[in-house]
Each structure stands twice: as structure tokens, then as C-alpha cells.
Amino acid sequence: MYISPFILVFFLSFTSLHVSNYFYIKEQTMKKNLLIIGIVVLVGIVAVIAYVLRPPAEATAPIEAIPLATPTAVVAEEPETEPVTEPEAEPTAAETTTESYPAPEQQAQNASYPAPEDTGAEPTGVMIFSIVSAESQARFTLNEELRGSPTTVVGTTDQVAGEFSIDFSNPANSQLGIIQVNARTLATNNDFRNRAIENEILQTGSFEFITFTPTALTGLPATVAVGDTITFQITGDLTIRDVTQSVTFEATVTIVAADRIEGLASVTVLRSAYDLQIPSVPSVANVTDEVLVELQFVAVPK
Structure with a gap:
């Protein structure tokens, strides 16, 4: 075709x-x-x-200590007794004689007593102390690579509270109450990091407080006095977000005065144990799993 x-x-x-x-x-x-x-x-x-990086939730209020649970003393009731009416005695001549005495207030003014001396006696018995937030600090420390440079990250807050008792007569009977840290107030030197920590890692909008509930104090000395520095261990349950793990703090405490205690407690925990995931950010890499947790505190009598 x-x-x-x-x-x-x-x-x-x-x-x-x-x-x-x-x-x-x-x-x-x-x-x-x-x-x-x-x-x-x-x-x-x-x-x-x-x-x-949204603005994180703010602290609901200045932190306050949970009162230390102490045994309540039982006061025995005294049996009721019938009032006894005594017969009135006839006044004697001496009693009917009217004399002039200075009023009790005037007696107190006229009396001369020596001023009490400062004996410098050591405290005895049980004293309850409360952590002074303004002079204390809770902090964490870890390492990362920021834009390729090794960086040490430190987060701090003074919003920490708690109470403890010292039995100066028998230190083994001393007690430590629940320690609280307001996670919403933790801050590093980088605002973007702070928002990531609060919003994504610690989720402080839902979990405002990090708590430590002690279960045992070990290594306490047989005696303690003003000026002593003692080291011991504090075991308890550390709760971050909704995860609780048993940890043991190494503590060093100094009895500065009868009315002032200073100390430092520290422990290393793993982020993975608390499922604390780091957001994927191009500028941040190789964040360590180990995190140093510390509490540096000053406490005064409650």
C-alpha cells in the first residue's frame, strides 16, 4: 500500500x-x-x-515543703477528782493586820537578777529543719555536642523544698521528708533548650514537680555535734514525670551551727531509665545518657 x-x-x-x-x-x-x-x-x-519551642507552663506558686511526718505523742488523761472544800479558818490577829507591800510589777522592777550566760551548750533531742529555697539549688549536669562543639549543660533552680529532723541525742533516729523540685523553673543558659526540656523532655505542663521520697538513711554516725561534717547515703524513690526509680544519693552534711545546716547530695541517673527522649534537632548530637543530679541546700529550724 x-x-x-x-x-x-x-x-x-x-x-x-x-x-x-x-x-x-x-x-x-x-x-x-x-x-x-x-x-x-x-x-x-x-x-x-x-x-x-512554645512558651512553657509557669510555676503555679512558690514551692512549699511537705510537712515532715513525725510520730504524734499520746497524752494520758488524768482522772477527774472531786473538789475538796476545806472549812474556813478564823482569821488571826496577824492575818488581820494591814501592811503595805509593793505591787508585783514593782517587785519585778526592783528585783535584780544576773543576765543569763551563753553556755554554748550543744543542741540535744530532736530538731526539725526546713530547706531555705533562696539559699539552695537543685541542678542537673550532662554533656552534648552543640553545633559540633562539646558542651556541658547545667540546669538549675532554687525552687526546691523539704524538711528533715536531726536527733542530736541519737542520730540514727533522724528522718528526711519528701523533697520536691519545681521542674517548670529549671533553666540552662539557652532559652531554646529550656523550652525543649520543659515542653518535650520533662513535659512540665503535665508533671510540674520532680519528687524524691526517701526510704532509708544509712551510714549515720553514732554522735553528732555542731561543727561536724558527716557523710552518709540516702536511698529513696526518685520520680521524674510518671516514672519512678529507686536511687541512692551520696550526702555530705555540715552542722554549721545549732540553727544552720549545709549540705550536698548527688546521684547519677540514666535518661533512658526515665524514658527522657531528646528531640531531633540538627544542631544537637551525642547527648549523654548519664545525668548528674545534685541538691545543694541550706536548712534552718522550722
Whole structure:
């Protein structure tokens, strides 16, 4: 069958144009899809960053100590007795004689007593002390790489509270109450990091406080006096968010005076044990799993 060259050229030209249009449309569609995907990814990244770096929840109130639970003394009731009425005695001559005496207030003014001396006696018995937030600090320390540079991160807060008792007559009977730290007030030297810690890692909007509930004090000395520095161990339950783990703090305490106690307690915990995940941020890498937790405190009598 004879095909005209004109028809053949027309057919080939039409086919070539159709194929070219097909690939052009396909290329444009692919570019459009890639652009849409890129926009969606960008919006997602911005949304995640905005969520992580949103303003964190503020502390509900200045922190206050949970009162130390101490045994309540039972007071024995005295039996009731009937009042006894004594017969009135006849006044004697001496009793009926009227004499003039100075009023009790005047007697007190006229009396001369020596001023009490400061004997410097050691405290005895049980005394309850309360942590002074303004002079105390709870902190954590860990290491990371920030923009490729090794960095030590330290987070601190003075919003720490708790009570404890010291039995100066028998130190083994001393007690430590629940220690609280307001996680919403922890701060490092980087505001973006602070927001990530509070919003994403510690989730302080739902879990405002980190608590330590002691279960045992070991290594206490047989005697303690003003000026002594003692070291001992404090075992208890440390709760971060909704995870509780048993830990043991190493404590060093100095009896500075009968009315002032200073000390430092520290323990190393693992982030993984509390499921504390670090948000994926391009500038941060190699955050250590080990975290040093410390409480440096001053306490005074309650």
C-alpha cells in the first residue's frame, strides 16, 4: 500500500509533538508534586518546632515543703477528782493586820537578777529543719555536642523544698521528708533548650514537680555535734514525670551551727531509665545518657 510522504511526515510530526507534550506534562506534574511535598514537609517541621519551642507552663506558686511526718505523742488523761472544800479558818490577829507591800510589777522592777550566760551548750533531742529555697539549688549536669562543639549543660533552680529532723541525742533516729523540685523553673543558659526540656523532655505542663521520697538513711554516725561534717547515703524513690526509680544519693552534711545546716547530695541517673527522649534537632548530637543530679541546700529550724 502506497503512503504519501506528506502523510508520513505529518504523522511523525504529530506523534513527536504528542510524545513531547506527554513528557512535558509529566515533568511539570512531578515538579508540582515535589513542590507540594516540600511545602508539606516544611510546614510539618515548622509545626514541630513551634510545638517544642512554645512558651512553657509557669510555676503555679512558690514551692512549699511537705510537712515532715513525725510520730504524734499520746497524752494520758488524768482522772477527774472531786473538789475538796476545806472549812474556813478564823482569821488571826496577824492575818488581820494591814501592811503595805509593793505591787508585783514593782517587785519585778526592783528585783535584780544576773543576765543569763551563753553556755554554748550543744543542741540535744530532736530538731526539725526546713530547706531555705533562696539559699539552695537543685541542678542537673550532662554533656552534648552543640553545633559540633562539646558542651556541658547545667540546669538549675532554687525552687526546691523539704524538711528533715536531726536527733542530736541519737542520730540514727533522724528522718528526711519528701523533697520536691519545681521542674517548670529549671533553666540552662539557652532559652531554646529550656523550652525543649520543659515542653518535650520533662513535659512540665503535665508533671510540674520532680519528687524524691526517701526510704532509708544509712551510714549515720553514732554522735553528732555542731561543727561536724558527716557523710552518709540516702536511698529513696526518685520520680521524674510518671516514672519512678529507686536511687541512692551520696550526702555530705555540715552542722554549721545549732540553727544552720549545709549540705550536698548527688546521684547519677540514666535518661533512658526515665524514658527522657531528646528531640531531633540538627544542631544537637551525642547527648549523654548519664545525668548528674545534685541538691545543694541550706536548712534552718522550722
